[in-house]
Amino acid sequence: MSSGDIPASTFRAAAHRVADMIADYFERVGDYPVVPKIRPGDVAQALPAIPPEQPESMDRILDDYQRLVEPNTTHWNHPGFMAYFAITGSKPGVLGEALAAALNANAMVWKTGPAATELELRVCDWLRQMVGLPSEFQGHINDTASIGTLLALAAARHQAPGLDIRRRGMAGRSDLPALTIYASEEAHSSVDKAAVTLGIGTDNVRRLPTDDGFRMIPQALEQAIDEDRRAGRAPIAVVGTAGTTSTTSVDPLRAIGAICRRERLWFHVDAAYAGSAAICPEYRALMEGWEEADSVVLNPHKWLFTPVDCSVLLVRDPDRLKAAFSLVPEYLRTKEAGVTNLMDLGVQLGRRFRALKLWMVIRAFGAEGLRERIRHHGALAREFAERVRAEPGFELCAPVPFSVVCFRATSNASPEEQDRFNERLLDRVNAAGPVFLSHTKLRGRFVLRLAVGNLGTTAAHVETAWRLIREATVGMQ
Amino acid sequence: MSSGDIPASTFRAAAHRVADMIADYFERVGDYPVVPKIRPGDVAQALPAIPPEQPESMDRILDDYQRLVEPNTTHWNHPGFMAYFAITGSKPGVLGEALAAALNANAMVWKTGPAATELELRVCDWLRQMVGLPSEFQGHINDTASIGTLLALAAARHQAPGLDIRRRGMAGRSDLPALTIYASEEAHSSVDKAAVTLGIGTDNVRRLPTDDGFRMIPQALEQAIDEDRRAGRAPIAVVGTAGTTSTTSVDPLRAIGAICRRERLWFHVDAAYAGSAAICPEYRALMEGWEEADSVVLNPHKWLFTPVDCSVLLVRDPDRLKAAFSLVPEYLRTKEAGVTNLMDLGVQLGRRFRALKLWMVIRAFGAEGLRERIRHHGALAREFAERVRAEPGFELCAPVPFSVVCFRATSNASPEEQDRFNERLLDRVNAAGPVFLSHTKLRGRFVLRLAVGNLGTTAAHVETAWRLIREATVGMQ
Numbered sequence: 001m002s003s004g005d006i007p008a009s010t011f012r013a014a015a016h017r018v019a020d021m022i023a024d025y026f027e028r029v030g031d032y033p034v035v036p037k038i039r040p041g042d043v044a045q046a047l048p049a050i051p052p053e054q055p056e057s058m059d060r061i062l063d064d065y066q067r068l069v070e071p072n073t074t075h076w077n078h079p080g081f082m083a084y085f086a087i088t089g090s091k092p093g094v095l096g097e098a099l100a101a102a103l104n105a106n107a108m109v110w111k112t113g114p115a116a117t118e119l120e121l122r123v124c125d126w127l128r129q130m131v132g133l134p135s136e137f138q139g140h141i142n143d144t145a146s147i148g149t150l151l152a153l154a155a156a157r158h159q160a161p162g163l164d165i166r167r168r169g170m171a172g173r174s175d176l177p178a179l180t181i182y183a184s185e186e187a188h189s190s191v192d193k194a195a196v197t198l199g200i201g202t203d204n205v206r207r208l209p210t211d212d213g214f215r216m217i218p219q220a221l222e223q224a225i226d227e228d229r230r231a232g233r234a235p236i237a238v239v240g241t242a243g244t245t246s247t248t249s250v251d252p253l254r255a256i257g258a259i260c261r262r263e264r265l266w267f268h269v270d271a272a273y274a275g276s277a278a279i280c281p282e283y284r285a286l287m288e289g290w291e292e293a294d295s296v297v298l299n300p301h302k303w304l305f306t307p308v309d310c311s312v313l314l315v316r317d318p319d320r321l322k323a324a325f326s327l328v329p330e331y332l333r334t335k336e337a338g339v340t341n342l343m344d345l346g347v348q349l350g351r352r353f354r355a356l357k358l359w360m361v362i363r364a365f366g367a368e369g370l371r372e373r374i375r376h377h378g379a380l381a382r383e384f385a386e387r388v389r390a391e392p393g394f395e396l397c398a399p400v401p402f403s404v405v406c407f408r409a410t411s412n413a414s415p416e417e418q419d420r421f422n423e424r425l426l427d428r429v430n431a432a433g434p435v436f437l438s439h440t441k442l443r444g445r446f447v448l449r450l451a452v453g454n455l456g457t458t459a460a461h462v463e464t465a466w467r468l469i470r471e472a473t474v475g476m477q
Numbered sequence: 478m479s480s481g482d483i484p485a486s487t488f489r490a491a492a493h494r495v496a497d498m499i500a501d502y503f504e505r506v507g508d509y510p511v512v513p514k515i516r517p518g519d520v521a522q523a524l525p526a527i528p529p530e531q532p533e534s535m536d537r538i539l540d541d542y543q544r545l546v547e548p549n550t551t552h553w554n555h556p557g558f559m560a561y562f563a564i565t566g567s568k569p570g571v572l573g574e575a576l577a578a579a580l581n582a583n584a585m586v587w588k589t590g591p592a593a594t595e596l597e598l599r600v601c602d603w604l605r606q607m608v609g610l611p612s613e614f615q616g617h618i619n620d621t622a623s624i625g626t627l628l629a630l631a632a633a634r635h636q637a638p639g640l641d642i643r644r645r646g647m648a649g650r651s652d653l654p655a656l657t658i659y660a661s662e663e664a665h666s667s668v669d670k671a672a673v674t675l676g677i678g679t680d681n682v683r684r685l686p687t688d689d690g691f692r693m694i695p696q697a698l699e700q701a702i703d704e705d706r707r708a709g710r711a712p713i714a715v716v717g718t719a720g721t722t723s724t725t726s727v728d729p730l731r732a733i734g735a736i737c738r739r740e741r742l743w744f745h746v747d748a749a750y751a752g753s754a755a756i757c758p759e760y761r762a763l764m765e766g767w768e769e770a771d772s773v774v775l776n777p778h779k780w781l782f783t784p785v786d787c788s789v790l791l792v793r794d795p796d797r798l799k800a801a802f803s804l805v806p807e808y809l810r811t812k813e814a815g816v817t818n819l820m821d822l823g824v825q826l827g828r829r830f831r832a833l834k835l836w837m838v839i840r841a842f843g844a845e846g847l848r849e850r851i852r853h854h855g856a857l858a859r860e861f862a863e864r865v866r867a868e869p870g871f872e873l874c875a876p877v878p879f880s881v882v883c884f885r886a887t888s889n890a891s892p893e894e895q896d897r898f899n900e901r902l903l904d905r906v907n908a909a910g911p912v913f914l915s916h917t918k919l920r921g922r923f924v925l926r927l928a929v930g931n932l933g934t935t936a937a938h939v940e941t942a943w944r945l946i947r948e949a950t951v952g953m954q
Binding site: 002003004005006008011012014015016018019020021022023025026027035036038040041042043044047049050051052053054055056058060061062065068069070072073074075076077083084087088089090091092093094095097098099100101102103104105106110111112113114115116118119121122125126127129130143144145146147150154157165166167168169170171172173174176177178179188189190192193194195196197198199200201202203204232233234245246301305307308309311324325327328329330331332336337338339347348349350351352356357360362363364365366367368369372373376438439440441449455456458 | 479480481482483485488489491492493495496497498499500502503504512513515517518519520521524526527528529530531532533535537538539542545546547549550551552553554560561564565566567568569570571572574575576577578579580581582583587588589590591592593595596598599602603604606607620621622623624627631634642643644645646647648649650651653654655656665666667669670671672673674675676677678679680681709710711722723778782784785786788801802804805806807808809813814815816824825826827828829833834837839840841842843844845846849850853915916917918926932933935
């Protein structure tokens with residue numbers, strides 16, 4: 001009867017092969033088309049329908065990886081990846097992930113992961129210092145900002161006075177008004193998903209109008225809160241965004257914070273993308289007022305060169321998260337006094353050792369090195385924006401505070417025809433292979449987005465994107 | 478101004494060093510004490526309080542890892558780790574994680590991760606076949622069973638007819654009765670956490686009594702449903718457990734399924750631990766009836782040798798999950814028809830390429846090799862149970878259907894004194910270093926748990942545990 005793991009010598013050889021595979025991948029990723037030219041089902045058809053009964057050699061498995069997986073991947077690590085929020089999992093981060101997988105530590109409580117727990121708290125505090133948030137904030141790592149925002153809103157729901165939703169729930173209660181939360185129309189869909197999950201309901205998410213810079217209008221927030229209160233509903237939280245997904249606009253956080261304080265609402269800041277930029281003082285200035293938040297979510301896996309997943313939730317008073325979530329069954333009780341047991345801070349019991357990669361990333365680049373890379377991306381985006389601005393037949397569609405440019409081709413055609421033109425333009429540019437852009441809609445109009453965030457992206461890649469855009473535009477006329 | 482990742486040659490050298498570090502770790506992990514002999518704060522004190530401004534060399538970072546992190550870890554990969562559910566992140570799984578981190582693919586939609594999406598669906602179907610669930614089940618991977626159970630219960634809540642909780646929420650509604658869910662008193666705490674998160678409330682989780690084998694009593698379930706209905710509450714779901722956390726008992730799934738069908742309730746099976754054992758027909762027989770579930774959660778990161786995190790949620794009708802959660806903002810719209818966009822199936826938008834490691838684990842061991850290893854663990858647990866049974870002054874506290882043994886030292890002392898004795902016994906055994914056991918409470922009494930699940934665990938390790946237990950017992954008398 002077989003037992004045990006694969007033999008030590010087999011593993012050592014395979015691990016060295018994988019080391020070279022990864023090093024080779026980083027050297028050649030730019031030669032791939034960013035998005036593979038395959039159709040849905042192509043990969044599935046190449047995979048056996050039934051699982052193997054007998055073991056296969058590591059070399060064969062790694063061969064299949066190189067044949068089937070690597071080339072059929074959308075290459076988020078490609079320097080021409082400029083869609084969504086462009087991201088990079090840097091090389092030091094990859095090494096951190098490999099070591100974390102080898103340790104396989106599950107720091108649900110301190111005792112099951114002392115180094116993982118203490119490193120997580122420390123590295124989150126490094127991040128807090130780097131972005132200039134006050135020392136009372138404590139951070140911990142979740143998989144995604146979707147979860148971070150969910151946890152913050154759950155804490156907001158729990159602290160609503162006298163309701164005891166944790167114990168009594170929300171349904172079938174005559175003493176419980178509808179609960180409402182507030183975010184701008186440009187806030188991320190994770191706010192709605194949190195409202196769905198928490199049983200608040202999408203109808204009770206007030207999507208507030210934005211100004212000409214796509215920022216929440218504080219007067220609209222005040223008015224919405226007032227209307228809800230007068231209708232007998234109970235406002236519980238406001239989500240301000242620092243770096244919205246479409247345009248990277250920053251809500252007026254100072255004004256929102258003041259309203260939240262006055263109205264006794266939880267103030268959550270979704271800085272999933274732009275929060276990383278706050279390590280540079282000039283970008284931090286854009287987030288003025290976020291230091292008054294109750295919680296801030298910030299994703300090093302977006303713009304701090306850390307492989308997915310790594311989302312940091314910084315909370316002013318972690319006891320409020322704990323009050324909402326802590327629940328310790330007997331089999332998880334431990335004796336250590338005064339320790340943080342990370343399972344107490346959220347939904348998920350099991351947790352990977354995600355702090356390791358973030359620790360390695362911060363150390364390998366240094367805070368100053370990280371700042372320089374963020375600034376470089378901002379400069380590339382501004383240069384691209386300048387080209388768009390200077391080119392007849394194109395327009396910028398939003399300010400460029402960080403590293404994302406929203407733009408479109410314009411003409412005398414109807415708005416609908418211009419939308420269709422830009423949609424076809426995007427398809428053509430992306431079909432070429434060297435770059436990958438995405439889109440959004442602003443004020444109902446189809447808009448292209450170019451996002452810089454990859455460590456490998458240089459002026460030449462942005463230049464290529466611009467050349468492909470102009471060539472495609474000419475070719476379509 | 479610095480830009481770009483660390484140099485290619487630096488990375489290649491560091492990656493090879495990490496390959497050796499991991500290979501070395503797997504060879505020597507058994508020489509560490511399972512739980513490091515440190516106090517809370519020891520690691521934190523060794524870490525700089527402020528982040529480094531300047532970059533540090535990879536060698537220095539890796540040196541610090543070896544000095545500060547590795548020795549201060551609770552070694553889940555230690556063959557003497559027999560606490561909680563003992564787990565192993567096998568070597569092929571570690572390589573899968575390293576490659577996934579290098580690709581950094583975020584398959585929120587098919588287009589952003591074609592290979593990741595299709596491999597995930599395929600490898601989950603392999604798993605479905607291996608455990609013998611019907612072909613209508615579709616699986617996808619979440620980080621934890623806490624999330625899998627949350628998603629299943631959210632789908633149950635959403636399908637409650639006419640309520641439209643997704644849109645309208647649960648608070649402030651006169652048309653909405655209290656919603657109730659059902660699980661045994663031995664079910665996992667994640668059921669309560671899901672009830673907290675979803676706004677159902679812990680008061681509305683009916684923790685049903687169990688029989689002498691720690692299995693839910695179906696009559697008690699029927700009675701509780703009946704009482705709730707008569708009180709005007711709305712039952713929505715039952716969680717049956719296949720492998721409870723304390724004793725690995727399996728609820729009478731067939732009977733529970735029949736009740737759920739008759740009462741039109743969502744039937745969720747928490748098979749996070751024992752589901753993996755269903756790849757062996759003899760263990761699958763214990764789960765008879767689970768094929769009638771609406772959803773089954775099963776963690777390859779528990780007993781299928783896959784590094785955390787990897788939890789598979791198998792759902793009979795994925796459209797019901799999608800109905801509860803799908804929400805597509807413009808910036809995530811893609812054109813491919815008929816594809817699965819994994820973001821539609823849950824809370825989290827971002828998702829790691831977790832399927833890669835599971836694919837590599839299944840291939841490297843083969844279904845038959847995995848069965849043999851599961852059987853080996855079961856045999857080791859039964860041998861240990863036999864020793865306990867044969868030893869005067871000890872007793873088994875629960876049946877041993879899988880690889881976990883619940884036992885305790887007994888005496889003529891009062892129950893409270895016996896509890897304290899067993900608690901001290903556990904501390905002594907764990908303090909020795911070579912093994913790590915955990916505890917639970919059964920019928921209010923303190924009970925020790927020995928769990929086998931590590932690939933490296935052999936008869937000699939179980940023998941060591943038994944020797945330490947007996948020596949400690951003698952030493953305490």
